[in-house]
Amino acid sequence: MQDKIFETVDAYIDGLFASEDMILETIRDRARDAGLPEIEVSAGQGKFLYLMAKLTGATRMLEVGTLGGYSTVWMARALPAGGQMTTLELDRAHAAFARETFRLAGLDDVCRVIEGAALESLQALQGPFDLAFLDANKDQYPDYLEEAARLLAPGGLLLADNVIRKGAVIEPPVDDVMARGAAEFNRRLSSHPQFESIVLQQVGRKGHDGLAIARKRA
Ligand code: SAH
Numbered sequence: 001m002q003d004k005i006f007e008t009v010d011a012y013i014d015g016l017f018a019s020e021d022m023i024l025e026t027i028r029d030r031a032r033d034a035g036l037p038e039i040e041v042s043a044g045q046g047k048f049l050y051l052m053a054k055l056t057g058a059t060r061m062l063e064v065g066t067l068g069g070y071s072t073v074w075m076a077r078a079l080p081a082g083g084q085m086t087t088l089e090l091d092r093a094h095a096a097f098a099r100e101t102f103r104l105a106g107l108d109d110v111c112r113v114i115e116g117a118a119l120e121s122l123q124a125l126q127g128p129f130d131l132a133f134l135d136a137n138k139d140q141y142p143d144y145l146e147e148a149a150r151l152l153a154p155g156g157l158l159l160a161d162n163v164i165r166k167g168a169v170i171e172p173p174v175d176d177v178m179a180r181g182a183a184e185f186n187r188r189l190s191s192h193p194q195f196e197s198i199v200l201q202q203v204g205r206k207g208h209d210g211l212a213i214a215r216k217r218a
């Protein structure tokens with residue numbers, strides 16, 4: 001396998017383009033110490049989300065799957081003054097950890113965590129949002145897609161992490177609910193009347209996966 005060179009190049013890219021400041025390093029260290037799963041986006045992926053947010057000029061952002069707030073901070077740092085980030089998290093301990101993250105990052109006025117099952121939270125939300133990032137349980141991605149279609153403003157940007165699952169989405173095993181959810185998400189997104197979209201295949205320190213990028217039609 002080529003995993004080693006992909007990881008090494010990933011580290012090279014992050015070293016040049018996505019070095020973490022003390023706050024991002026602290027979030028990562030605290031998360032590891034607290035025993036949170038180490039599945040947050042890489043620094044480079046965080047920088048990518050940040051740039052997407054800047055490029056679109058998003059002022060109202062939505063995230064599904066907060067964990068410790070690492071990706072949230074990358075995106076929230078792209079917000080202009082007065083911008084808002086809403087992030088959804090099922091796990092009470094993750095939500096509490098993330099609130100502390102936002103305090104440490106000086107973003108507690110900007111980032112709001114809604115605790116609970118994301119689908120219910122989404123159904124209770126009013127848009128519009130300029131950007132939505134899906135990164136929670138993949139089995140419900142198809143439902144999250146429909147809610148994102150409702151909540152995004154015309155021209156809004158939808159991003160979804162982990163839609164390739166080491167290629168498992170091509171022929172998802174019956175017992176792999178995450179790959180099945182991601183595959184169904186990809187199928188629906190690719191023919192969704194409200195979106196123009198593509199998936200970028202990714203390799204690196206998080207292994208082999210992919211990121212969906214979609215624009216809601218104006
Ligand atoms: N975006 C984060 C990583 C998110 S990991 C980052 O890159 O830093 C996925 C998160 O989704 C976990 O914290 C998990 O608890 C949460 N999650 C799982 N199922 C969920 C659900 N049904 N609703 C909301 N959050 C959920």
Ligand code: DHB
Pocket residue numbers: 039040041135136161162
């Ligand atoms: C998993 C979840 C993620 O969001 C991710 O980026 C990588 C792995 C997981 O649940 O295994």
Ligand code: MG
Pocket residue numbers: 039040041135161162
């Ligand atoms: Mg992810």
